[in-house]
Amino acid sequence: MVMQKRLNYGFNGYQVPRASRSPRGRGTIRKKPDSNRIQAFDILASVAGNILHENASSIPDNVVSVKDHPTFSGINIKDNKQENQLGSLKEEQIEHGTCSEVVSGCVPSLQGKHENQRVTCDSSFHDNHLEGEGQNVLEREDEHVKGRSTNEKIIQIQNRSNGLIEPSERASKDYSSENYVEKPSLEGYDQRNLDSRKLVNIRDDDENFVRCTQMNSKNRISGTTSDMVLKVKDASPCVNDENDSGDNYVVENSERMYPFKKRKFFYQTSSSTSDSWSQSQGIVDSSYTRVNGTNHNAVIEESSSIADQQVHHGSKGCNVKLSIKSFKVPELFIDIPETATIGSLKRTVMEAVTAILGDELHVGILLQGKKVRDDNKTLIQTGISQDDKHHRLGFMLEPRHNRTSSSYNEEPCLLTTSTRQKFSRQSTSLMLQQGTYNVSRERSMVKIENCNEGDLNVVSTIGDTSANNHNMSKCRALVAVPSINMNALAVVPYRRKSGNPDFGQRRIRRPFSVLEVEALVQAVEKLGTGRWRDVKQRAFDNAKHRTYVDLKDKWKTLVHTARISPQQRRGEPVPQELLDRVLAAHAYWSQQQCKHQIKSL
């Protein structure tokens, strides 16, 4: 029987969903986690190639089913330092002999960095942790966690009994991207966006931060290209931590979660082969080694000896802390014209990933490469003990219904043209097929991180795709996509319906800088107050996160600000000179508007 659990993906900086936001319209995660919650962070998804056919595997009896909004999250590039991290991606960061592909160097855990950013999310957590320029870090109230890196996220998976899926609070990528606020064109573009590594940051019209970089083939993962990297940390009640450590985490520095729509996409019977499991297993992160003094926490590591696992059976009662560094997702092949827009690529990939990981998602557990089927076994019985650091624990994501018991080399499942058209809203095509190991070698591969609601925040474009065939075959996840389900997919709205508050994801607040105000004032002086599109084009063309509506709104507030006393003003002070110009321009163009109206009468 499949139990439906509620999964709560909590991301640092997520804004509280509209329905529960503070009056100020902003907030962060405050919820105190359940004791049996699994917390995961760091989801990276890399996608390349065609969607293949999921080699089915049997479903555990009692698995967590992601019924609604599993999300991707990813890494924000906050500053030059992190950009350099990206640049420091090395081969050794790639999991060898596994399907875990390191998408980029932005994964601290894969770089031997384990200063997980973690914060409390209890009621004592204040909004102002999120406020302020460049405030990217949420901190635990007890300051228990020090030395954070900026790249880790926590996904909180709450195990609840109501069978409902609670949408996660929204991640606020914007905090991390605060440093990337482009200056208005009049002020020049922020050169921090460009580093010496030929990284090109692109913001598309969806405010998406896209990074493209040519990577050496050595940076490519031999084998798999569709890993979802995430860490899971389990609460540890056995630890007498008065501060509730181990219980409270807030994800930080993450992006908006991408709401996976419910899609009847996988109706596959299950087979059960270990190989299939390995297709999307999660790799336990051994780098997560936050061990405190009274540590009862075991870090599950890659490893070796089952015998060792049995050593600590006596330590019953203690919890196991573990972190999942990598969740594989089935490999995707994306066939998209060069002329396609970044936005369409993102949507296409997101659709594909969503299709694979849509609801009906389950988690499998692997130990020593073998699937752990008995859900009634305790961890310790299974060999997962608290302080055993030598066994290998793996997690995998799999569709709920696997119907393909046959070899995935059989019966390729190619989308028909019509289906493809339905599948992808753009003119781009998404090919779903299986058993075409060589396909990816001919095309450029795209690794994707931070897939959030259509956002593709970090994209690494790899020109060379000389993948290791052996690993490719080992790691390829194949997904059968019956056309009938594709048809169903087509009618599922990709974006949230505005009427559904669960999906309300307010943009992050990004106060206008003085430079921006100056640019705005200058543009309005020139163009007037009724041509916001032109103002945008003229002065904020590079600032994709500023829409013309934003500019209009800002002008409105500027006028208001200029009219109130300085004591009443808040935020970064706007020079009086600018405010004077605001009033002058406002008066002038108001007058012009009146004249124009009179003239037209």
Next chain:
DNA sequence: GTTAGGG
């Protein structure tokens, strides 16, 4: 898609 204005 833009504009304007209330929330």
Next chain:
DNA sequence: CCCTAAC
């Protein structure tokens, strides 16, 4: 910053 009527 959101929402949406109106154009």
